[in-house]
Amino acid sequence: MFGTTKIKLDSGLVERIRKFSEIAGYSSPEEFITHALEKELALLEDTEDEEEIKKRLQGLGYMS
Amino acid sequence: MTTTEQTTSPARVWLVLVLLAAAVGAPGVADAYIGPGAGFAVLGSFAVLFVTMILAGISILAWPFRTLWRMVRRRRRSKPLVKRTIFVGFDGQDARITERMMAEGKLPNFSRLAERGCYRRLRTTFPSITPVAWSSFSTGTNPGRHNIFDFLDRDPRTYLPRLSSAHIGSVEKFLKLGKLRIPLKKPDIRLLRKSKPWWTILGEHNIWSTVIRVPITFPPDRFYGAQLGAMCIPDLLGTQGTFMLFTTRPDDEAFQEGGVRVTLSPNGSPSTYEAKVTGPENAFFEGNPPMELPLVVDVDRAAGSARVSINGSTAEVRTGELSDWVKLDFPAIPGMKVGGLTRLMLTEVDDNVSLYMSPINIEPGKPAMPISHPSYYSSYLEKKIGPFATLGLAEDTWALNEKVTDDGTFWNQTQGIDAEREQMLDIALDTLRSGALVTVFDATDRVNHMYWRYIEDGHPAAAGIEEPAFADAIERQYIRNDEIVGRVLDRINDDDVLFVLSDHGCTSFRRGVNLNAWLLREGYLTLKEDADGSEPWLQSVDWSKTRAYAVGLVGIFLNVRGREAHGIVEPGDDTAALKAEIAGKLKGLVDAETGDVAINEAFDTDTLYRGPYKGNAPDLLMGYNHGYRISWDCASGVVAGAVFTDNVKAWSGDHIVDPRLVPGIMLCNREVSSDDPHITDMAPTVLTLFGIRPAAHMDGKPILGKESL
Numbered sequence: 001m002f003g004t005t006k007i008k009l010d011s012g013l014v015e016r017i018r019k020f021s022e023i024a025g026y027s028s029p030e031e032f033i034t035h036a037l038e039k040e041l042a043l044l045e046d047t048e049d050e051e052e053i054k055k056r057l058q059g060l061g062y063m064s
Numbered sequence: 065m066t067t068t069e070q071t072t073s074p075a076r077v078w079l080v081l082v083l084l085a086a087a088v089g090a091p092g093v094a095d096a097y098i099g100p101g102a103g104f105a106v107l108g109s110f111a112v113l114f115v116t117m118i119l120a121g122i123s124i125l126a127w128p129f130r131t132l133w134r135m136v137r138r139r140r141r142s143k144p145l146v147k148r149t150i151f152v153g154f155d156g157q158d159a160r161i162t163e164r165m166m167a168e169g170k171l172p173n174f175s176r177l178a179e180r181g182c183y184r185r186l187r188t189t190f191p192s193i194t195p196v197a198w199s200s201f202s203t204g205t206n207p208g209r210h211n212i213f214d215f216l217d218r219d220p221r222t223y224l225p226r227l228s229s230a231h232i233g234s235v236e237k238f239l240k241l242g243k244l245r246i247p248l249k250k251p252d253i254r255l256l257r258k259s260k261p262w263w264t265i266l267g268e269h270n271i272w273s274t275v276i277r278v279p280i281t282f283p284p285d286r287f288y289g290a291q292l293g294a295m296c297i298p299d300l301l302g303t304q305g306t307f308m309l310f311t312t313r314p315d316d317e318a319f320q321e322g323g324v325r326v327t328l329s330p331n332g333s334p335s336t337y338e339a340k341v342t343g344p345e346n347a348f349f350e351g352n353p354p355m356e357l358p359l360v361v362d363v364d365r366a367a368g369s370a371r372v373s374i375n376g377s378t379a380e381v382r383t384g385e386l387s388d389w390v391k392l393d394f395p396a397i398p399g400m401k402v403g404g405l406t407r408l409m410l411t412e413v414d415d416n417v418s419l420y421m422s423p424i425n426i427e428p429g430k431p432a433m434p435i436s437h438p439s440y441y442s443s444y445l446e447k448k449i450g451p452f453a454t455l456g457l458a459e460d461t462w463a464l465n466e467k468v469t470d471d472g473t474f475w476n477q478t479q480g481i482d483a484e485r486e487q488m489l490d491i492a493l494d495t496l497r498s499g500a501l502v503t504v505f506d507a508t509d510r511v512n513h514m515y516w517r518y519i520e521d522g523h524p525a526a527a528g529i530e531e532p533a534f535a536d537a538i539e540r541q542y543i544r545n546d547e548i549v550g551r552v553l554d555r556i557n558d559d560d561v562l563f564v565l566s567d568h569g570c571t572s573f574r575r576g577v578n579l580n581a582w583l584l585r586e587g588y589l590t591l592k593e594d595a596d597g598s599e600p601w602l603q604s605v606d607w608s609k610t611r612a613y614a615v616g617l618v619g620i621f622l623n624v625r626g627r628e629a630h631g632i633v634e635p636g637d638d639t640a641a642l643k644a645e646i647a648g649k650l651k652g653l654v655d656a657e658t659g660d661v662a663i664n665e666a667f668d669t670d671t672l673y674r675g676p677y678k679g680n681a682p683d684l685l686m687g688y689n690h691g692y693r694i695s696w697d698c699a700s701g702v703v704a705g706a707v708f709t710d711n712v713k714a715w716s717g718d719h720i721v722d723p724r725l726v727p728g729i730m731l732c733n734r735e736v737s738s739d740d741p742h743i744t745d746m747a748p749t750v751l752t753l754f755g756i757r758p759a760a761h762m763d764g765k766p767i768l769g770k771e772s773l
Contacts, residue, residue: 022760022761024675024676025205025209025675026259026676027203027258027259027759027761031258035676035677047219047221047222050222
């Protein structure tokens with residue numbers, strides 16, 4: 001209900017994530033993990049309906 | 065104007081109780097989805113209010129325990145150098161105009177602030193546009209680390225544009241009760257701005273922040289503080305602002321793109337007309353039919369006025385005068401309504417009758433989507449100041465572009481919203497005992513965009529307009545900003561730190577550049593056989609033969625194999641070589657018609673950005689010269705037509721240009737340590753002021769510390 005879920009990860013993996021996330025410019029290890037998972041999900045999820053996209057952009061002042 | 069549906073039959077009462085039980089028990093609070101295609105699926109306005117009240121009560125009762133928990137849990141301790149840090153943002157305030165007016169003595173409070181502390185030009189982001197710049201302000205990072213490069217992103221699977229800052233998903237799980245569908249799961253609504261805003265970091269150290277209308281805060285962040293979201297909160301239809309024009313004018317009369325035209329039909333007498341107001345799509349029913357409200361207009365031609373009745377409630381409107389906020393309650397299902405706010409204006413009432421309805425804003429008192437944190441903060445503000453605009457881009461620039469409204473109406477609308485904003489700032493100043501406060505005013509940016517044509521001789525958008533009444537609109541806005549600064553200066557304490565800043569400046573937009581037409585001409589983009597390129601959204605493009613394309617407002621993408629769905633350019637050396645080739649041709653590109661340089665430079669974003677998200681950026685970022693910007697056609701994905709065209713729309717000034725040409729401003733009541741600050745410096749600076757070491761991932765540097773306090 002409040003937007004987050006706990007997942008258990010191997011502590012060695014977490015340590016590697018913690019080290020890499022700072023080097024790569026993430027604000028936190030959580031951000032790095034989220035980004036990695038989102039990239040994978042983007043390959044699997046369906047694309048949005050074209051008409052929905054067009055309607056949603058309607059009214060944005062920069063565009064006709 | 066409100067109306068309440070009567071539900072009297074036992075079956076309906078039982079249905080409402082069941083729905084209420086399901087709504088209260090279902091996951092998510094005050095979360096709804098508004099959007100074309102998947103409709104409006106909400107827990108219900110009553111349930112939202114009910115649950116919101118419960119949460120507010122729990123929040124108040126739990127406050128002592130949460131405060132104690134935060135104190136115990138706090139991992140890092142800080143020693144604040146100040147009690148309060150206040151940011152007042154004027155989106156789009158241009159450095160050159162500000163400096164000239166200060167020198168002329170027209171901005172005495174800006175001058176007072178500069179004398180007390182300092183004035184600097186503030187370097188902006190690449191690109192120099194609102195969502196990117198404010199995201200860098202918020203996080204202290206370059207776009208490669210916060211993932212916002214434009215208003216729009218493109219989906220590499222479809223090449224279609226999408227909003228870059230927020231994902232609004234659909235409700236996918238329903239409980240079917242006959243013809244009804246009850247949502248069982250909240251929709252996925254995500255902020256796509258990455259990294260971590262400074263107010264979240266302050267909150268981790270138990271320092272409160274109030275964040276009012278900073279762009280790219282929808283859905284709102286969750287932190288120790290309060291936030292009213294801004295760009296890109298949608299309107300009630302789920303768009304970025306769709307106005308309606310109810311009119312008796314025949315369909316074959318010219319009405320340009322943008323907004324929705326609704327026919328007003330005579331209703332039995334020569335002075336009464338009727339229509340339907342279309343609201344959000346209703347996902348409670350299969351097929352998502354739109355919610356509607358009946359509208360009746362009774363005109364008084366002699367008086368130039370009309371009585372507008374919408375679902376039983378009435379408002380008096382006059383020709384050329386914008387009404388106050390009018391509340392609309394769309395019926396979703398019996399016992400449940402969806403609330404919105406709009407403003408009305410008669411534009412003509414003679415042979416023809418036309419009624420303008422502004423985009424329908426989400427009602428702040430009972431918002432149908434998460435527009436604030438905590439969720440009841442917008443309700444709190446509504447109780448304090450009355451109804452206010454919630455739409456991300458609230459000022460209706462499109463209605464002015466389309467000449468449905470006029471300069472005076474747009475000015476009044478913008479000033480009304482500006483006044484609401486100042487009321488919010490006043491409340492926050494009064495209630496903030498310690499911590500940080502940021503309030504962003506949008507009016508300057510909108511006024512720059514829409515009235516720039518009047519401050520430049522020979523602007524094509526001002527052709528034929530003699531002695532415009534709003535020739536001094538931009539100066540008037542800057543003077544108002546100065547008055548706001550004066551009032552803030554009079555109210556802050558000596559030990560407060562005050563920053564006044566803008567995210568970018570503004571310049572002329574006289575000529576549009578259709579990058580896709582140029583790419584077609586140069587052989588980098590190919591159309592499908594028999595296509596003429598006039599279709600929007602790049603639908604005419606043959607991807608199997610296209611090496612580069614432009615989507616969004618700021619740049620060019622290469623059609624890379626393995627990245628784009630139909631990519632043909634090999635990644636690695638081929639991509640780099642093609643990028644260099646295109647950039648070389650665009651550098652110094654001349655508009656043959658005027659002889660002016662249109663593009664100063666095309667920047668390789670691979671070298672421009674640092675961070676894990678830089679791969680999402682356009683491959684080449686355009687640095688347009690003064691007077692030039694992406695054309696309206698190109699922004700909509702139309703390939704056909706000339707590369708260069710005159711811009712004749714009221715939207716006549718812009719800042720999507722070479723960022724080096726449009727810096728913002730920064731004033732502070734202390735001397736800062738940098739002569740050339742960047743907008744990314746703001747976040748590390750505010751952290752330093754509260755005794756927190758800026759995070760390693762931040763690109764900016766603190767410019768104010770102990771030595772200046």
